[in-house]
Amino acid sequence: MTEVVRMSAASPGVAVVCGDRRVTYAEFAARVNDLARWLIAAGVGPDVAVGVAMPRSVEMLVAIHAIVEAGGHYVPLDVDAPLDRVRYMLDTADARIVLVVDGAAPAVIADLPEPIRVIGVDTWVPIDPATPPIADAERRAPIRPDDAAYTLFTSGSTGRPKGVTVSHSAIVNRLEWMREWYGFKDSDVVLQKTPITFDVSVWELFLPATVGATLVLAEPDRHGDPDHIADLITTENVTVIHFVPSMLATFVDVLGPRLSGLRSLRAMFTSGEALAAATAQAVLAELPALELHNLYGPTEAAVDVTAHHVLPGEATVPIGVPVPSTTTFVLDARLQLVPVGVPGELYLGGIQIARGYASASALTAERFVADPFGPPGARLYRTGDLVRWNSAGEIEYLGRTDFQVKLRGQRMELGEVEAVLASAPGVVHAAAAVVDFPAGAQLVGYVSPDDVDLDAVRATVTRALPEYMRPTLWVPMAVMPRNSAGKVARRALPRPEIEVREIVAPETGPETEIAAIYADVLGLDRVSVTESFFDLGGNSLAATRVAARVAQTLDADVTVRDLFDTPTVRGLANALTGRGRTRAQLTARPRPQRLPLSTAQSRMWFINQFDTDSSAYNIPMGLRVEGAVDTDALRLAVLDVLARHEVLRTVYPSDGAGPYQRILETDAAAEELDFAVTDDEAELAASAVRGFDVSSRLPIRVRVRTDRGGGRAAEDRAAHSDVVITVHHIAFDGESSPVFVGDLLNAYLRRTGAGIDAPLPLPVQYADFALWQREVVGDVADPGSPAAAAMAYWRAHLAGLPAVTDLPMDRPRPAVLDTTAG
Incomplete structure (x- = not known):
């Protein structure tokens, strides 16, 4: 950086404007070089961290440049942070010197214990403008491209901040492409308003000095004041500025028509979060001559690594294309490239990637991974950002992968x-x-x-x-x-308050019963019969529970749609008046000699019989247990689960009328159960991909392997046991897994003497559901049945669709279907 950021004492321009003070390049260079020599004498050199705890000021700018000039790397500190957090940051970065404004050390810095050395910086003392620049021989060692330039701390998921250390070569690339792409010149005036604890500040602090431009410092703590920013732009003829998009939205909203008066601005940059198209277009409408550029990059990649020039009329704002000497890959969970338009996680590579996290090698290894597309030793940074390539060859930001929720x-x-x-x-x-x-x-x-x-x-x-x-x-x-x-x-963000209005008490028996159900589901003491279920905190899933309970209590047909149409207790009670049941309740039923399959099971049976070797509909579960498993108790526990769930001890033979269910007695199921203990790790995996013939075998198999870990007798205890349970989809789905595992754990603990009570028998089995479904839906061969009506509807609506859906693929479509993953 010291070769790119050259502050010439012969430059006639103004380097820094801070309030009424104007500092020439000659004075600024002299003060930086003077302080740099002092720091070198104090032991600062390559990879030596120095804390900076100052408000936005000439002293702050001189201190940061002097640390880099001396060969050290600066560590910005939040002076409003608690003492424990500041101490943690200094310890993590291994900083033993902290620079402050002379005579104005923040309270948190003054409280730091030894061996932290606090040094005041005074830029008002006389200085010789002819102070020479630092020669490489004066430094404690030559500065190398991989040496650290700064360590910035960002929030960490553990509750402790993580320090990102960035090299000279990374930030030099960042400064050079921005200077060349956007035509920075010595006539530019750049506004520095970003807190130095935020990585966007880096180019604001250093880029002007690469071309001899002027840097205007916003007043401390007023970088979020739109009127102050607008005044600075006007009075200092600012040409280049940066905004976080949310701050830009506020700026546009507060200034209103005054925005059009900021005609000195030639370039505006945004980054830090997604830029809304409405905000971007509002800026361009008021300042049509302005170039608006949306940049993207994490702290771990030297500020910004992609860029997009925002144009009038754009409905969305991408984060753009990669900048020089960087690579961007959109990958799936297996680090495979995804096609255009398909969301994936953004991985970054190239020269701007940070060295890693200070004093956190494990976290560095987790987030900075080997580059599968690059030369040996190349790394990629996992951003955690969800993106996709658009058809124009630019990247669109979709959100954080860690903001992905399931609702x-x-x-x-x-x-x-x-x-x-x-x-x-x-x-x-x-x-x-x-x-x-x-x-x-x-x-x-x-x-x-x-x-x-x-x-x-x-x-x-x-x-x-x-x-x-x-x-x-x-x-x-x-x-x-x-x-x-x-x-x-x-x-x-505050927790929403559910406003409870005046309670109107129920007046009828149905209102009383429905109100009690509402209150129980919503977790309230009581509810008003005139208040909407959804205004009280209900949602569609809770509405399903309410509908089922009301139907059972009032013995009437109640659907979720009823609750959406009439969400109050009184409204629902009135809507249900006189309504009875047109559909039989799902209850345990007498079993006919020939048990039919459910419609879903019929589909599964047909596919299975077409190819009984296929594992396409296997659902494997892998459990690792610390220590040895009592395999005899485990086998009995599995049989206990089969006894509880008939569907797991059911086979599906066929006769002239088609397939039917044959539920085995528990003793017969015990003889048929495919349960084996193996020493072969490969057998565990093989058991999960081996097909089932559900017409003659139980739809479940179990394999157990115990890893003894080797060693002498004292070490011969089992390190762990692996259990692989595979069930066919005809008896199981994704929601079945937690139920099965819970029942298996309960049964195993009972079988090993834990004294746990056995669960109550299930009131309804899957065979009861199959009978109920056939009763309600009817036979598709009967033209008057609901099944026949549904079939006719879908045949009409799906008629004419192409046999093959040509979605974007990341590889050629195979000539023959292969369900193998990978």
Whole structure:
């Protein structure tokens, strides 16, 4: 960096503007070189960390440049952070010197114990403008490209911040491509308003000095004040500025028509979070001559690694294309490239990748992985960002993979929801979160300001998102909480309050019974019969539970649609008046001599009999148990589960009338059960992909292997035991797994003397469901049955569809179907 950032004492320009003070390049270079020599004498050199705890000031800028000039790397400190956090950051970075403004050390720094050395920086003392630059021979060692330039701390999932250490070569590449791509010149005036604890500050701090441009410093703690920023732009003729998108939205909203008066701006950069198209287009409409560039990059990749030039009329804003000397890969969970349009995680490679996390080798190894596409030793950084390539060859940001949530069985990216909320009329800031309530989780939408038209926001959401991705609770906020980087402070988002209005008591028996069900499902003491179930915190999943319980209590047909149509207790009670049952309840039924299959089982049976060697519908479960497993007790426990669940001890032979269910008695199932103990690890895997013939064999097999770990007798205890249980889909699905494992654990503990009570017998078995389904749906051969009507409907609606759906593929379609993964 010292070769790129050359501050010439002969430069006639102004290097820094801070309030009324103007510092020439001659003075600035002299002060940087003077302090750098002092730091070298104090032991600062390559890979020596130096803390910086200063407000935005000339002293701050001189200190940072001097540390780099001396060969060290600077560590920005948040002076408002607790003492314990600051000490942790200094210890992690191994910084033993902290620079502060002379005579104005922050309280948290003054409280630091030995051996931390606190040094004051004074830029008001006289300085010789002819102070020579630092020669390489003066440094404690030559600066190498891989030496650290800075360590920035970001929040960590463990609750402790993680320090990202970035090399000279990484940040030099970052400065050089930005300088060349966007034509920076000595006539530019750059506004420095980003806190130095945020990585965007890096190019603001150093890029102007690469071309001799002027850097204007915003007042401390006023970088989020739109009026102050606008005044600086106007008075100092600022040409280049950066905004976090949420701050830009506020800036546009506060300035309104005054935005068009900021004509000195030639280039505006955004990064740090997704840029809403509405915000971008509002800026371009007021400043048509402005170049707006949306950049993207994590702290772990030297600030920014992709860029997109935003044009008027764009409906979405991509994060763009990779910058020089960087690589971007969109990969799936197996590190395979995904096709255009398919979401995947973004992996970054190239020269800008950080060295890693300070004093955290395990975390570094987890996030910085071997590059499968690069030369030996090359690395990729796992961003955790969900993206996709668009048809124009640019990357679109979809959200965080760690913002991926599952709500009522559906996966969603909160970032996608937030992007739609932010696009709604009048919304300046938006956030989304899943919050747990007694009735179940709810998707909550947070919007600001608090006078936003929520009906308009709901309409926007309805147009853009499927129902399961639409917030069901709303929290309008006067001001959205933000952290020091200008991003939404998610932990500060308030929990929604369910407003309970005046209680209107039930007046009839059905109202009383329905109100009791509402209150129980919602976790409330009581409910008003005129209050909507959904306004009280209910959701579609909870509505399903309510409908089933009301149907059972009132012995009437009740559907979830009834609850959506009439969500109040009184409304639902009135709607159900006089309604009885048209559909038989699902209860245990007398078993006929010939038990039919359910419709789903019929499909599974046909596919299975077509190829009994296929493992396409196997559902394997792998369990690792610490220590040795009592295999005799485990076999008996499996048989206990089979005794409890008839479907697991059922075979499906056929006769002239087709397939039927034959449920084995427990003793017969014990003889048929495919249970084996093996020493062969390969057999564990093979058992999971071996087919079933469900017409004659039980749809379940079990393999157990104990790893003895080797060694002498004292070490000959089992290290662990692996249990692989494979069940065919004709008797099992994804939701069955936790039920099966829970029942198996209960049975195993009982079989090994744990004294646990056996569960109560199941009131309904799957065979009862199959009988009930056939009774309700009827036979497709009967033209008057619901089954026949459904068949006719789908045949009509699917008529004419292509035999093959040509979706984008990452490899050629095989001539013969192969269900093998990989």
